[in-house]
Amino acid sequence: MKVAFLGATAGMGRALSRKMASRGDILFLLGLDPEDLARSAADLGTDGARPAGVAVLDLADPSSFAGALERAEAALGGLDAVVCTAGMFATQEALEADPALAERVLHVDFTGTVLFCEEARKRLLARGGGTLCVFSSVAGERGRKPVALYGAAKAGLTRYLEALDHKHRAEGLRVVTVKPGFVKTGMTAGLAPPPFAGEPDEVAARVLRAIDRGSPVVYAPAAWGPIMAVIRSLPRAVMRRVSF
Amino acid sequence: MNDTLSGWGRLPVPGREKLSENLERLTEGAVLCRGLGRSYGDSALPPAGHPEVVTTTLADRLLGLDTQTGLLRAEAGVSIAQLNERLLPRGWFVPVTPGTQFVTLGGAVAADVHGKNHHVDGCFGEHVQRLRMRLADGRIVNAEPDGENADLFWATVGGMGLTGHVLDVELRMRRVRSPWIHQETRRVDDIDEYIDALKDAAQKWPFTVGWIDCLSRGKSLGRGILMAGDWADPETAPARYPKPFPKITMPFELPSWVLGRASVKAFNFGFYYKHLPRKMEGITHWQSFFYPLDMVRHWNRMYGPRGFTQYQCVLPDEAGRGAARRVLELLSRRGGASFLCVIKDCGPENRGLLSFPRKGISIALDIAVRDDTQALVDALNEQVIAEGGRIYLAKDSFTRPDHFRAMESARLERFREARAKWDPEGRIRSAQSVRLLGDRP
Numbered sequence: 001m002k003v004a005f006l007g008a009t010a011g012m013g014r015a016l017s018r019k020m021a022s023r024g025d026i027l028f029l030l031g032l033d034p035e036d037l038a039r040s041a042a043d044l045g046t047d048g049a050r051p052a053g054v055a056v057l058d059l060a061d062p063s064s065f066a067g068a069l070e071r072a073e074a075a076l077g078g079l080d081a082v083v084c085t086a087g088m089f090a091t092q093e094a095l096e097a098d099p100a101l102a103e104r105v106l107h108v109d110f111t112g113t114v115l116f117c118e119e120a121r122k123r124l125l126a127r128g129g130g131t132l133c134v135f136s137s138v139a140g141e142r143g144r145k146p147v148a149l150y151g152a153a154k155a156g157l158t159r160y161l162e163a164l165d166h167k168h169r170a171e172g173l174r175v176v177t178v179k180p181g182f183v184k185t186g187m188t189a190g191l192a193p194p195p196f197a198g199e200p201d202e203v204a205a206r207v208l209r210a211i212d213r214g215s216p217v218v219y220a221p222a223a224w225g226p227i228m229a230v231i232r233s234l235p236r237a238v239m240r241r242v243s244f
Numbered sequence: 245m246n247d248t249l250s251g252w253g254r255l256p257v258p259g260r261e262k263l264s265e266n267l268e269r270l271t272e273g274a275v276l277c278r279g280l281g282r283s284y285g286d287s288a289l290p291p292a293g294h295p296e297v298v299t300t301t302l303a304d305r306l307l308g309l310d311t312q313t314g315l316l317r318a319e320a321g322v323s324i325a326q327l328n329e330r331l332l333p334r335g336w337f338v339p340v341t342p343g344t345q346f347v348t349l350g351g352a353v354a355a356d357v358h359g360k361n362h363h364v365d366g367c368f369g370e371h372v373q374r375l376r377m378r379l380a381d382g383r384i385v386n387a388e389p390d391g392e393n394a395d396l397f398w399a400t401v402g403g404m405g406l407t408g409h410v411l412d413v414e415l416r417m418r419r420v421r422s423p424w425i426h427q428e429t430r431r432v433d434d435i436d437e438y439i440d441a442l443k444d445a446a447q448k449w450p451f452t453v454g455w456i457d458c459l460s461r462g463k464s465l466g467r468g469i470l471m472a473g474d475w476a477d478p479e480t481a482p483a484r485y486p487k488p489f490p491k492i493t494m495p496f497e498l499p500s501w502v503l504g505r506a507s508v509k510a511f512n513f514g515f516y517y518k519h520l521p522r523k524m525e526g527i528t529h530w531q532s533f534f535y536p537l538d539m540v541r542h543w544n545r546m547y548g549p550r551g552f553t554q555y556q557c558v559l560p561d562e563a564g565r566g567a568a569r570r571v572l573e574l575l576s577r578r579g580g581a582s583f584l585c586v587i588k589d590c591g592p593e594n595r596g597l598l599s600f601p602r603k604g605i606s607i608a609l610d611i612a613v614r615d616d617t618q619a620l621v622d623a624l625n626e627q628v629i630a631e632g633g634r635i636y637l638a639k640d641s642f643t644r645p646d647h648f649r650a651m652e653s654a655r656l657e658r659f660r661e662a663r664a665k666w667d668p669e670g671r672i673r674s675a676q677s678v679r680l681l682g683d684r685p
Contacts, residue, residue, distance in 0.1 A: 009265070010265040010266075010302075011265065014265070014305075036266075039307055039319075040304050041307070041309045042306070042308045042317075043305035043306050043307065045304040045308075046307075046309050046330070046331075047306070047309075047330045047331065047334065086252060168436070185265075185302070186263055186264040186265040186266070186302050189261075189262070189263035189264060189302075190262070234305060
């Protein structure tokens with residue numbers, strides 16, 4: 001599979017890109033920092049398929065999207081899938097305290113990511129379809145106190161991805177929305193892990209299966225599926241009282 | 245949040261970990277780095293005045309393997325377990341491994357770890373070609389054994405993380421003939437015979453180690469099992485790749501009385517007499533040969549709520565043939581029950597200013613913490629000082645600073661000079677350096 005991968009340098013993206021490279025998928029890495037991209041490319045190349053190249057892409061800057069994906073497609077000599085694990089996270093307290101940070105997180109996690117998907121969608125459809133796998137979050141499932149702002153961006157992203165799947169599946173575009181729960185990565189370092197906190201590796205294994213099957217929605221780790229089903233069904237009166 | 249940290253011996257201090265994939269940014273202004281927390285004592289624990297340590301484990305990328313020379317460049321948080329998982333299937337193994345694979349490369353450099361091949365291959369640091377380090381003043385520099393910043397290199401190898409933060413490590417990996425081990429084990433009747441057998445096996449085998457029963461007294465003091473091995477020839481090894489072992493976890497801590505004298509005695513008795521034939525030989529799994537204890541995750545919970553310490557010392561050859569017996573007799577006299585007692589001969593000392601091994605015999609004892617543990621460690625240290633030996637900082641939580649100075653006077657002076665040069669403000673420090681080197685808390 002020829003894959004343009006945004007976010008392979010850290011966390012779940014690092015784990016997923018390793019699994020893909022080690023089974024022979026050819027990746028092209030997109031990300032913020034060229035040095036960091038080079039390190040991840042070297043890591044993947046050490047015991048898996050060497051990535052076809054790297055290019056700088058900033059989710060906050062939509063003008064960088066087309067050029068970077070163009071380079072990916074050219075270097076890969078085709079494009080079967082686009083994966084986006086990148087995003088920003090900050091705690092509700094930090095976001096409330098810093099409107100500029102809130103603006104950036106909302107912009108990156110919603111506007112930036114959606115516009116990136118638009119660019120990816122166009123390219124995949126032009127080639128007759130493919131897979132677009134994007135990491136949203138369980139934070140977007142319900143309006144919850146600790147993730148009011150971050151969750152709002154992810155909720156919007158989830159809805160967009162759902163519509164994209166409805167709109168284009170018949171044309172061969174398979175949209176896979178990943179909803180991770182709490183996963184122990186650098187992004188969540190410093191937060192107390194709740195019960196059922198997952199490891200990036202187990203998330204990666206689940207996501208890879210979902211990509212291969214074209215499953216439209218995947219919760220990872222698996223336990224978060226039933227947990228979120230319960231949370232989605234709680235009445236507002238209960239949600240107002242609970243702290244999660 | 246859980247605001248304590250402990251070493252593998254489970255003696256907690258106030259502390260918290262700071263993690264990120266970006267080790268370069270994370271180490272700016274850091275006081276101490278910590279890897280997988282397998283050092284037993286307080287060497288990876290923060291000083292009281294600065295309870296935050298940088299944990300390196302998310303910096304786990306391999307940055308390139310030269311398949312001609314075996315030269316591997318990797319980030320400091322990569323563990324030997326990850327290398328085994330990723331590179332052993334392709335025929336590469338670390339040049340030196342300690343008895344657990346759950347150590348990071350940064351930790352392996354800091355403790356200058358040694359393994360079953362010390363008598364032929366020396367310590368981990370001797371196979372490192374370059375370190376990329378963040379210094380206390382924020383600069384990032386390279387250090388090489390014979391080139392750039394060689395003094396920093398040899399202060400860092402075995403320097404317990406006190407000279408700067410290791411970011412990347414370049415080391416020479418080894419090609420192995422097969423992923424299986426050809427092993428020979430022998431039953432030996434007492435400590436003196438055991439040590440002769442160990443030195444004898446060292447002539448023939450690249451990997452040797454042994455377990456002894458340090459509860460039996462008198463004539464059979466130190467009877468034990470000597471293990472020797474080498475990578476198996478492809479002709480004699482199974483054609484398949486060894487399956488990874490299932491993960492067993494010690495789910496909770498055992499009450500302290502479980503590992504009492506009687507149970508340890510029973511275990512040792514069984515272990516010894518299981519080995520009925522004097523000599524056994526065969527092909528074995530690399531995990532059971534190198535990492536028998538790794539098979540049980542959290543095995544340190546076995547020692548109960550008070551935790552445990554490991555006492556490891558090396559007795560130089562000059563101390564003579566009876567030195568190991570004298571240490572074991574002291575332990576036996578004081579009623580110290582050690583579940584595990586591992587004895588290994590060491591090759592020559594290297595250039596690491598505080599690297600542990602030197603030509604002689606290394607003894608490692610696991611000791612459950614009791615009211616008299618401090619007194620027991622003091623007595624053992626006095627004996628080791630009398631024999632001209634030294635202790636291994638990666639295991640230690642109880643040694644007194646004056647005992648440590650008595651063991652290390654000349655080397656310690658040079659180490660202090662190196663730290664004064666590379667960290668003049670004394671920013672980088674650990675709970676251990678506060679205890680043993682008099683750093684500010």
